[in-house]
Amino acid sequence: KQEVTQIPAALSVPEGENLVLNCSFTDSAIYNLQWFRQDPGKGLTSLLLIQSSQREQTSGRLNASLDKSSGRSTLYIAASQPGDSATYLCAVSPRSSNAGNMLTFGGGTRLMVKP
Amino acid sequence: DAGVIQSPRHEVTEMGQEVTLRCKPISGHNSLFWYRQTMMRGLELLIYFNNNVPIDDSGMPEDRFSAKMPNASFSTLKIQPSEPRDSAVYFCASSFGWTGNTIYFGEGSWLTVV
Numbered sequence: 001k002q003e004v005t006q007i008p009a010a011l012s013v014p015e016g017e018n019l020v021l022n023c024s025f026t027d028s029a030i031y032n033l034q035w036f037r038q039d040p041g042k043g044l045t046s047l048l049l050i051q052s053s054q055r056e057q058t059s060g061r062l063n064a065s066l067d068k069s070s071g072r073s074t075l076y077i078a079a080s081q082p083g084d085s086a087t088y089l090c091a092v093s094p095r096s097s098n099a100g101n102m103l104t105f106g107g108g109t110r111l112m113v114k115p
Numbered sequence: 116d117a118g119v120i121q122s123p124r125h126e127v128t129e130m131g132q133e134v135t136l137r138c139k140p141i142s143g144h145n146s147l148f149w150y151r152q153t154m155m156r157g158l159e160l161l162i163y164f165n166n167n168v169p170i171d172d173s174g175m176p177e178d179r180f181s182a183k184m185p186n187a188s189f190s191t192l193k194i195q196p197s198e199p200r201d202s203a204v205y206f207c208a209s210s211f212g213w214t215g216n217t218i219y220f221g222e223g224s225w226l227t228v229v
Contacts, residue, residue, distance in 0.1 A: 034218070043119075043206055043220035089158070101146055101210045101218050102171060105158040 002027045004092060006106035013080055014114050021075040021109045023090035028068050030092045034103065035064050035075050038087045047088075048075070052095065080113045087111070117141075119221035121207050127227045133195040136224045138207030139188055148218070149182055149192050150206040158206075164190065197228045 003026045013019055023033070032051045036044040048057045048064040050073070056065040063076040073090055087110045091103035120139040128134055140147050149161040162172040164184045172182070179198070184190040194201055204225050210218040 036220075043222040044208075046217045046219070049217055091158075101148065101216065102160055102163050103148075103158075103218070104160075107157045 002030075002092060002094060002104045004090060004104050004106035006088075006090060006109050008109060009107065010110040010112075012112045012114065015080060015082060017080050017113075019077050019080055019111075021077070021088050021090075021111070023073040023075070023106055025071045025073075025092050025104075027094070028071050029095045030068065031095045033064075033066055033073050033090060033092050035062075035073075036089045036091065038089060038108070040086075044089065077111075080111075082113050082115050085112050119207055119209050119219050121205075121221035121224050123224055124222065125225045125227075127229065128197055130198055130228055131196045132228075133193065134197045134201075134226060134228075136192040136205050136207075136226070138190045138192070138221060140190070140207070140209030141219055142188070144209035144211045144219075145187065146210045146212070146218075147184060147190050148208040148210075149190070150208060150220075152204045152206060152223070153202075161192070161205075194226075197226075199228045202227050 005024050007022045030052050034049045035047045038044050050057045050066045061078040066073045087108045089105050089108040091105040122137045145166050147164040150158050152158045161174045162182045163170050167184045182192045204223040206220050206223045208218050208220040210216045
């Protein structure tokens, strides 16, 4: 059974810092990996999707990398801002003929960026 | 596009009552998912529909839980009878295609069973 772990569980940084969030998964037979953002009381918003054949994806100040063989992904946030404060979750979908977008989520990293 | 629409946003009900949660996926999306989020267990997939057909319901915790998708624009998740341990946020999500595409989440239905 796939297990996804995110470290750290919580992180507090001053504004302007570059930071890295970590995600690891136990089964490397994945179709893709996605990073989501969740604000308090809200649903999840997809940030980046990395296909299993890709090594990284970038969107603005966000960069996500994927090392499928070692079961790791990182989300890099450059020049953090208070508006980046949220919970960040990673999720993997299995490489299976009928699995579709059935995601297994990590527990999330709760990020606070202080002004 | 209005996104994935869920109702009710908040519900407080007494133990033993029936609860029905509703979801309208994004128009054109053919995959629909129900997830549950709790502090203890995080986000868990309950059931997945593709083209209105349930594909995998292995995450449905008990027979008290049931889900239907009578057409491409509507799905329900029903709990009968409800119990306090069912208290959680229930998310509906949708995507287009079989896999590999971005999945869009609704804002959730916050359920409290007292």
